[in-house]
Amino acid sequence: MSDPTSTDDLLYMGIDLGTFRSVVATSSGQEAAVLSYVGWPKDFVARRALGKDIVYGAEALDQRQALNLHRPLQGGVLREGTALDEQAVAALIGHLIEVGGGQGRRLRVAVGVPAECLRINKLAMKQAVGAYAEKMIVVSEPFAVAYGLGTLNNAVIIDIGAGTVDFCIMHGTVPDERDQRSLLSAGDAIDQQLYERLRERIPEATVTMNMARQLKETYGFVGTSEKLVKVKLPVSGKMVAYNITDEISHACAYIVPPIIETTMRLIGAADPEYQPRLRNNILLSGGCSQLRGLADYLTRQMEPFEPCRFRCIPDPLNAGARGALALVKDMPEEFFNQL
Amino acid sequence: MTQDSTLKQQILRGVAAQNFALERNQPPPDPSTQTARTRTAAQRRAQIFFGGVLLIALLLSSLLERPARNEPPISPPVAQQQTTTELPFPRLTLAAPEFAPEALRRAVDRPQKSTDALLRGGDFLQFSQFPLATLLGLSVRTILIDPGHGGRDPGAIGLNGTQEKDLVLDIALRLYARLQQHPHYRVLLTRDHDRSLSLRQRVEMANQMQADLFLSLHFNVLPQRSINLVETYYFGTEVTKHTAAIVAKENRGSQITMNEFNTLMAQVGDRLKIQESRLFATAIQRALFAELRQHDPHIIDAGIKSAPFLVLLGLRVPGVLAEISCLSHPPEEERLNSGQYRERIAAALEQGVLDYLDPSWHPDPTVLGDVLDVRSDLN
Ligand SMILES: Nc1ncnc2c1ncn2[C@@H]1O[C@H](COP(=O)(O)OP(=O)(O)OP(=O)(O)O)[C@@H](O)[C@H]1O
Ligand SMILES: [Mg+2]
Ligand SMILES: [Zn+2]
Numbered sequence: 001m002s003d004p005t006s007t008d009d010l011l012y013m014g015i016d017l018g019t020f021r022s023v024v025a026t027s028s029g030q031e032a033a034v035l036s037y038v039g040w041p042k043d044f045v046a047r048r049a050l051g052k053d054i055v056y057g058a059e060a061l062d063q064r065q066a067l068n069l070h071r072p073l074q075g076g077v078l079r080e081g082t083a084l085d086e087q088a089v090a091a092l093i094g095h096l097i098e099v100g101g102g103q104g105r106r107l108r109v110a111v112g113v114p115a116e117c118l119r120i121n122k123l124a125m126k127q128a129v130g131a132y133a134e135k136m137i138v139v140s141e142p143f144a145v146a147y148g149l150g151t152l153n154n155a156v157i158i159d160i161g162a163g164t165v166d167f168c169i170m171h172g173t174v175p176d177e178r179d180q181r182s183l184l185s186a187g188d189a190i191d192q193q194l195y196e197r198l199r200e201r202i203p204e205a206t207v208t209m210n211m212a213r214q215l216k217e218t219y220g221f222v223g224t225s226e227k228l229v230k231v232k233l234p235v236s237g238k239m240v241a242y243n244i245t246d247e248i249s250h251a252c253a254y255i256v257p258p259i260i261e262t263t264m265r266l267i268g269a270a271d272p273e274y275q276p277r278l279r280n281n282i283l284l285s286g287g288c289s290q291l292r293g294l295a296d297y298l299t300r301q302m303e304p305f306e307p308c309r310f311r312c313i314p315d316p317l318n319a320g321a322r323g324a325l326a327l328v329k330d331m332p333e334e335f336f337n338q339l
Numbered sequence: 340m341t342q343d344s345t346l347k348q349q350i351l352r353g354v355a356a357q358n359f360a361l362e363r364n365q366p367p368p369d370p371s372t373q374t375a376r377t378r379t380a381a382q383r384r385a386q387i388f389f390g391g392v393l394l395i396a397l398l399l400s401s402l403l404e405r406p407a408r409n410e411p412p413i414s415p416p417v418a419q420q421q422t423t424t425e426l427p428f429p430r431l432t433l434a435a436p437e438f439a440p441e442a443l444r445r446a447v448d449r450p451q452k453s454t455d456a457l458l459r460g461g462d463f464l465q466f467s468q469f470p471l472a473t474l475l476g477l478s479v480r481t482i483l484i485d486p487g488h489g490g491r492d493p494g495a496i497g498l499n500g501t502q503e504k505d506l507v508l509d510i511a512l513r514l515y516a517r518l519q520q521h522p523h524y525r526v527l528l529t530r531d532h533d534r535s536l537s538l539r540q541r542v543e544m545a546n547q548m549q550a551d552l553f554l555s556l557h558f559n560v561l562p563q564r565s566i567n568l569v570e571t572y573y574f575g576t577e578v579t580k581h582t583a584a585i586v587a588k589e590n591r592g593s594q595i596t597m598n599e600f601n602t603l604m605a606q607v608g609d610r611l612k613i614q615e616s617r618l619f620a621t622a623i624q625r626a627l628f629a630e631l632r633q634h635d636p637h638i639i640d641a642g643i644k645s646a647p648f649l650v651l652l653g654l655r656v657p658g659v660l661a662e663i664s665c666l667s668h669p670p671e672e673e674r675l676n677s678g679q680y681r682e683r684i685a686a687a688l689e690q691g692v693l694d695y696l697d698p699s700w701h702p703d704p705t706v707l708g709d710v711l712d713v714r715s716d717l718n
């Protein structure tokens with residue numbers, strides 16, 4: 001018989017619940033990512049064809065014709081009254097736990113959610129997830145990233161994801177509202193910009209939002225590019241080459257000014273004594289921190305105001321889940337016993 | 340113990356405390372069936388309402404033009420972070436999770452029928468004297484503040500050169516900071532610095548950001564410099580000489596042709612939205628007038644008016660446009676250059692928003708404003 005007070009058979013899990021992509025990392029060393037899509041078959045026929053009652057991630061995106069597709073945290077929050085989105089969040093977390101090998105195990109879970117979602121939907125999130133893991137902590141994404149990096153003091157974390165850019169100042173305590181900001185234009189907004197620009201300039205080509213995202217991920221850059229971006233796009237069945245350097249450049253630059261403004265304001269509002277240290281330790285995480293040239297460009301843009309140093313962290317896509325895992329492993333067991 | 344691990348302990352305690360606070364604030368899991376039923380009914384009405392509104396919005400969005408080629412990108416709405424350990428909201432529990440998309444599907448599948456039914460349904464009318472916020476419990480939470488004009492469009496300009504775009508931005512930021520203090524609301528701005536935005540972009544933002552309430556801020560100019568007045572507009576189809584002039588001034592910068600405009604007008608039969616907007620306008624107007632008269636005893640309460648402002652037309656949610664006061668009135672321009680005065684205005688607007696959202700608030704049925712004939716020689 002297992003001793004209920006023993007922690008030997010516990011499985012710890014860190015989950016980064018993203019607006020586009022969710023990641024799970026476990027104490028047994030597993031890591032897995034699932035696109036944050038959940039779909040239910042539209043009707044009986046679709047259910048029979050799919051052979052299942054619920055579909056997740058990339059598969060759900062692929063099969064969207066046959067599904068009622070949900071991307072529950074799009075826009076960074078769960079909408080009040082969107083019961084299906086809540087169910088989708090719950091299902092997604094259940095799926096991540098399963099993918100992480102957590103079924104039938106005693107679990108300790110930390111979930112990082114977009115900062116704005118934490119403010120507005122804390123309880124809804126917790127309820128959505130409760131069925132799967134009663135022993136669970138919810139924290140904001142950028143805080144989970146900071147914890148994982150061990151940068152608990154004198155750092156600014158900017159998590160540039162799909163739906164949100166989350167800012168968080170670390171100064172040795174759990175960040176509160178003064179230390180956090182969210183912007184609602186991130187990777188998705190770049191996709192949208194790129195999509196519109198391409199459709200406008202090359203109306204004859206077939207471009208989808210999905211293609212726009214892939215183009216951004218493959219060729220995205222800010223500042224000046226050493227190479228031209230030449231791609232082949234489908235035009236009535238044939239592939240035709242286009243130079244889309246300008247479109248890529250403009251679309252990617254779209255998210256920069258608000259990031260600069262917010263960084264300046266956040267740091268400007270901090271204790272003047274610590275401001276120089278903060279300015280020198282600005283860390284970029286999240287999928288869109290991989291836009292080429294971003295850290296350098298931000299550093300250069302800030303020069304006329306206050307010299308700052310932006311750096312990209314390693315493994316920006318998994319840092320949130322790893323941080324959440326580190327946090328849940330460090331959390332004393334007494335805490336969970338009181339839950 | 341090293342400094343690092345002390346820090347870690349401290350932070351972990353903080354995380355634990357936050358999560359405990361969350362647990363404690365959890366509402367009783369089993370609300371009485373009675374409340375559950377009432378809420379569900381209200382929620383269902385709201386869903387059908389939004390279904391209808393969505394339909395209209397779909398029609399509109401297919402008609403609104405794409406932006407001009409060189410238009411600067413939309414400034415992303417800004418949401419300020421505020422972590423709170425309190426329970427942000429009493430949650431509405433839905434009995435049948437399917438019905439939200441059901442209602443939407445009904446509205447979209449049979450547009451003609453359901454829209455008509457929506458408009459004719461006496462069901463809605465009996466609730467019309469209560470703010471939508473009341474019907475939905477406390478569910479209004481995203482407020483989008485829209486400082487008018489900006490960038491290359493200065494809006495109105497006072498005799499001393501004060502520009503409308505700067506005033507409304509300043510007041511919007513103050514209002515933002517105030518509303519931000521209320522943990523129930525998510526507050527967004529269409530712009531938080533001086534930049535151009537088309538009316539279409541503003542509406543799109545409201546719809547994309549799923550705003551629940553839209554408040555556009557402006558200042559008036561009148562040909563008679565001696566007059567100072569407050570008026571608040573909501574979207575409607577009535578056009579008088581005076582409103583025509585204001586509409587022309589505020590609609591500048593849209594890329595909608597007259598023809599499209601007429602088509603759009605014909606399609607807007609969305610009475611509930613108009614009624615809600617009217618209540619919202621009433622609340623704003625009352626609060627603004629109460630404040631401004633303390634600074635100018637002669638200021639005229641021009642009341643709430645409906646007019647076909649494009650910025651309000653494509654909205655799916657209640658929206659109003661406040662013409663706060665007259666920049667053309669020199670003493671007013673002077674007052675507006677004081678930060679303290681602008682703060683008072685922001686406080687009044689905050690009060691207006693809170694009044695509208697307060698379930699116990701009822702509008703005074705006599706708020707119609709003075710009838711005023713102003714020559715429409717503005718442009
Ligand atoms: N190499 C790349 N270059 C640029 N962008 C990328 C790259 N790889 C992924 N992205 C983009 O990063 C975003 C996803 O990042 P991430 O997984 O951090 O987001 P998320 O956690 O789902 O979103 P959020 O943090 O807003 O909740 C998507 O917009 C994706 O297109
Ligand atoms: Mg993320
Ligand atoms: Zn104006």
